[in-house]
Amino acid sequence: MAGVCTRVTRNLNMEKLRNGYLFPEIAMRELEHMKKYPTAKVISLGIGDTTEPIPDVVTSSMANHARRLSTVEGYRGYGAEQGNKALRKAIAETLYGDLPIKDTEIFVSDGSQCDISRLQLLLGSNVTIAVQDPTFPAYIDSSVIIGQTGDFQDETGKYQNIEYMPCRPQNNFFPDLTTTATTDVIFICSPNNPTGHAASRKQLEQLVEFARANGSIIIFDSAYAAYVTDDSPRSIFEIPGAREVAIEISSFSKFAGFTGVRLGWTVVPDELLFSNGFPVIKDFNRIVCTCFNGASSVAQAGGLACLSSDGLMAVQSVVDYYKENAKILGDTFTSLGLDVYGGINAPYAWVHFPGMKSWDVFTELLEKTHIITVPGCGFGPGGEEHIRVSAFGHRECILEASRRLKSLLS
Amino acid sequence: MAGVCTRVTRNLNMEKLRNGYLFPEIAMRELEHMKKYPTAKVISLGIGDTTEPIPDVVTSSMANHARRLSTVEGYRGYGAEQGNKALRKAIAETLYGDLPIKDTEIFVSDGSQCDISRLQLLLGSNVTIAVQDPTFPAYIDSSVIIGQTGDFQDETGKYQNIEYMPCRPQNNFFPDLTTTATTDVIFICSPNNPTGHAASRKQLEQLVEFARANGSIIIFDSAYAAYVTDDSPRSIFEIPGAREVAIEISSFSKFAGFTGVRLGWTVVPDELLFSNGFPVIKDFNRIVCTCFNGASSVAQAGGLACLSSDGLMAVQSVVDYYKENAKILGDTFTSLGLDVYGGINAPYAWVHFPGMKSWDVFTELLEKTHIITVPGCGFGPGGEEHIRVSAFGHRECILEASRRLKSLLS
Numbered sequence: 001m002a003g004v005c006t007r008v009t010r011n012l013n014m015e016k017l018r019n020g021y022l023f024p025e026i027a028m029r030e031l032e033h034m035k036k037y038p039t040a041k042v043i044s045l046g047i048g049d050t051t052e053p054i055p056d057v058v059t060s061s062m063a064n065h066a067r068r069l070s071t072v073e074g075y076r077g078y079g080a081e082q083g084n085k086a087l088r089k090a091i092a093e094t095l096y097g098d099l100p101i102k103d104t105e106i107f108v109s110d111g112s113q114c115d116i117s118r119l120q121l122l123l124g125s126n127v128t129i130a131v132q133d134p135t136f137p138a139y140i141d142s143s144v145i146i147g148q149t150g151d152f153q154d155e156t157g158k159y160q161n162i163e164y165m166p167c168r169p170q171n172n173f174f175p176d177l178t179t180t181a182t183t184d185v186i187f188i189c190s191p192n193n194p195t196g197h198a199a200s201r202k203q204l205e206q207l208v209e210f211a212r213a214n215g216s217i218i219i220f221d222s223a224y225a226a227y228v229t230d231d232s233p234r235s236i237f238e239i240p241g242a243r244e245v246a247i248e249i250s251s252f253s254k255f256a257g258f259t260g261v262r263l264g265w266t267v268v269p270d271e272l273l274f275s276n277g278f279p280v281i282k283d284f285n286r287i288v289c290t291c292f293n294g295a296s297s298v299a300q301a302g303g304l305a306c307l308s309s310d311g312l313m314a315v316q317s318v319v320d321y322y323k324e325n326a327k328i329l330g331d332t333f334t335s336l337g338l339d340v341y342g343g344i345n346a347p348y349a350w351v352h353f354p355g356m357k358s359w360d361v362f363t364e365l366l367e368k369t370h371i372i373t374v375p376g377c378g379f380g381p382g383g384e385e386h387i388r389v390s391a392f393g394h395r396e397c398i399l400e401a402s403r404r405l406k407s408l409l410s
Numbered sequence: 411m412a413g414v415c416t417r418v419t420r421n422l423n424m425e426k427l428r429n430g431y432l433f434p435e436i437a438m439r440e441l442e443h444m445k446k447y448p449t450a451k452v453i454s455l456g457i458g459d460t461t462e463p464i465p466d467v468v469t470s471s472m473a474n475h476a477r478r479l480s481t482v483e484g485y486r487g488y489g490a491e492q493g494n495k496a497l498r499k500a501i502a503e504t505l506y507g508d509l510p511i512k513d514t515e516i517f518v519s520d521g522s523q524c525d526i527s528r529l530q531l532l533l534g535s536n537v538t539i540a541v542q543d544p545t546f547p548a549y550i551d552s553s554v555i556i557g558q559t560g561d562f563q564d565e566t567g568k569y570q571n572i573e574y575m576p577c578r579p580q581n582n583f584f585p586d587l588t589t590t591a592t593t594d595v596i597f598i599c600s601p602n603n604p605t606g607h608a609a610s611r612k613q614l615e616q617l618v619e620f621a622r623a624n625g626s627i628i629i630f631d632s633a634y635a636a637y638v639t640d641d642s643p644r645s646i647f648e649i650p651g652a653r654e655v656a657i658e659i660s661s662f663s664k665f666a667g668f669t670g671v672r673l674g675w676t677v678v679p680d681e682l683l684f685s686n687g688f689p690v691i692k693d694f695n696r697i698v699c700t701c702f703n704g705a706s707s708v709a710q711a712g713g714l715a716c717l718s719s720d721g722l723m724a725v726q727s728v729v730d731y732y733k734e735n736a737k738i739l740g741d742t743f744t745s746l747g748l749d750v751y752g753g754i755n756a757p758y759a760w761v762h763f764p765g766m767k768s769w770d771v772f773t774e775l776l777e778k779t780h781i782i783t784v785p786g787c788g789f790g791p792g793g794e795e796h797i798r799v800s801a802f803g804h805r806e807c808i809l810e811a812s813r814r815l816k817s818l819l820s
Contacts, residue, residue, distance in 0.1 A: 006654070006685060008533075008685060010684035013534055053480045062473075063472075066708065110672075123421060125557070262706045275415050283421065286424065289431065291526075294670070297672075
């Protein structure tokens, strides 16, 4: 019976998506490399995946929660779709401190990537979006899937009907808002993936002012907030006036090594209103109740433990470990005479290879040092000439990578 | 700064959704009842939420997995978006046995309700759907959100552009396919929520034949398959020819008490093709990679333990406990002279009150016995005159409910 087609038309939005997706392509190239050099010890500074154990205080809490599910007193079925009250409260109080974020404005999720798509469901196909260029690919891909865009243009490397906001060294990695077209939604990631740049308070004040003037909604991705070292804002809600124009998505993934455990959250302030005055939070709540059913209760128990005073200290020490890695890598590339960005407020360094194609840099580094990086063009045309270097890794691998790079390029 | 609206238009699809959602409405009425009768011991046979502890063999496995995340050897970051290979293999081999389901056709999820929305993202706004009436609300609500429907009609209790397939006692709770309009997608839930009816092999053979003749895709929800007692199929893939026309969604929620742990799966066969020959599995894989990031690794460890031989026996004994509850409740209503459906192959009994409004039945039962049920009309206009009674509960509550019902109505 092979080859019988249904009469259901393939979704045109899915057809618009480019076939290749960055990380599978990198994985394929890594595989080919390992076939070619079967004895080489490949070091991955590629995909931003945490490598260090989760502190005991957090995993014990998950283990205890799991075991309690075998007891009559401890068993719980469905939790609230929006997350457990205690966790919502702890996020509001611990991570937002003096900011007026209410626990009811916090929606616990299974990670910010999932919430990006749920926000797109909420917004629908008739809104326009702006993204930083380079950018984390999920904002664009989810926009294509929900039907907000036109076709992909091979000549430009861009989808039609998306406003790409260049973020390059020459504009301090922040959009030039005087030349940015007005859109309904503006995605901003800070500290940024891939450039590692944390937007300054002044940059974010300008952004909020821009959104307020144009009636736009900012979707602010603060997944790397725990890596901020200087006084850059960790939340868009540190900026006065943001509550009427911003949503914040965030995650325990890079904050607490929860990439596999899956936990995140989204903040939707009560004051954020559609043009007809309807509160965005009400529609997001409906989306969460209909299209999601709450994060795993075990993951939530772990999240709560992260926010205890012991937990916070323990997870911060892992973050500091990765930040030291980032410094080692940044210093390495700097010592080779290259311009390096990021790495201070983020676990990513963004290295400039003037005049070179980023896939060529990727290939050359892999060939000569057996190190995997990410070609900047994978994050959009604005990423050309750069590679992203991830600081997630065991210290000995980072040091070995540093040695190989120095011996090769110096 | 209150009252400042953005200029972003509210998504028209979200506006189409009816405000009230069944279970919040029931929760509100329960609250009002408890204010009126503060000393009454309310028994809930309402929302279908598991109540019994998860077997030790399963929670130990989750606890061990969590603890291993604190070790250098045991730590894992991102897993495969599609789920861990071992779990996909175990689902294929243990739950599908001799059926030719490959592990690569199984996508592990955080629950079938979430996968319903991901399937709607995959399908897009240009497909038409058919649902059973009465039906689990998520199929319809997700269809409205993605934009497949017209407006809700108060006169009929239906959305425009959805085919409602009546499932009543007189048609043995299965759609009359001779009078069913052709649609792109047909949602079928068996064993059914809310009617408790498990479709027979013959009924499903007719359904597959109907889908093949019309080129439709069946989305088969088998979340209650573990409750099948007789020889009704537990999977649509037991029916020859289903691989070219069906997707199956399923869940550990009611099978293993994972309502709060969150774990499910979806089967997309390689042979299922869009009208242009493009494999549906490729687009679903893309959706899973872009809009989801895999189920919690802790939940997946628990799922794997459920499928060991000890695990299977242990979780089946909990299912049997709920089935005994269902029998007690079914017998109770039968002894009162009412027609009772379901309860044999499902944890729900569907009780007929001829000529009565289901909200009136709900109210009268609550007022006179302090028992919460679900009014059938909450599942669509085809649910009128019925209430759904959930068999999830501690035995002593079920027995007490039985006593109250018998003393009142007999």
